[in-house]
Amino acid sequence: MSRRKPLPPLPPEGPEPPPTPDELGAVEIPVDGNLDLHLFQPREVKDLVTEYLWACRQKGVLDVRIIHGKGTGALRRTVQSLLPTLPEVENFQTASEADGGWGATWVRLKPL
Known part of the structure; x- marks a missing residue:
C-alpha cells in the first residue's frame, strides 16, 4: 500500500470581502x-426612528405612522420618549383604533 504526500497549504487569499446587505x-x-418596527431589534429602534423621520421629512412626507405593536408597551414607551427630543417633530399622538390604536403612534413633522 502506498502513502500519499500531504498537500501543501493553500496560499492566503487576503482579507474576507465585507458582507453584502443580504448577508447582514x-x-x-x-x-x-x-414604519413597522416589528422587523427590528429593540436596540435598533432609536436610531431607526430618527433616521426614518429624517428621510420622510426630506421627501416631504410629514405625517408618519410608527407601528410599534401593543405587546408590553416597551417599544411604545421608547418611541414616545424619543419623539419630544427630536426638533423636527411638531407633535405626536397615539393612533386611532382604525389606525392601530395604542399599537401605533402618529407623528407630525415640521416642514423643511
Whole structure:
C-alpha cells in the first residue's frame, strides 16, 4: 500500500470581502410614512426612528405612522420618549383604533 504526500497549504487569499446587505440581514424600508418596527431589534429602534423621520421629512412626507405593536408597551414607551427630543417633530399622538390604536403612534413633522 502506498502513502500519499500531504498537500501543501493553500496560499492566503487576503482579507474576507465585507458582507453584502443580504448577508447582514439588511432591510430596505420604503419611505412612505409607515414604519413597522416589528422587523427590528429593540436596540435598533432609536436610531431607526430618527433616521426614518429624517428621510420622510426630506421627501416631504410629514405625517408618519410608527407601528410599534401593543405587546408590553416597551417599544411604545421608547418611541414616545424619543419623539419630544427630536426638533423636527411638531407633535405626536397615539393612533386611532382604525389606525392601530395604542399599537401605533402618529407623528407630525415640521416642514423643511
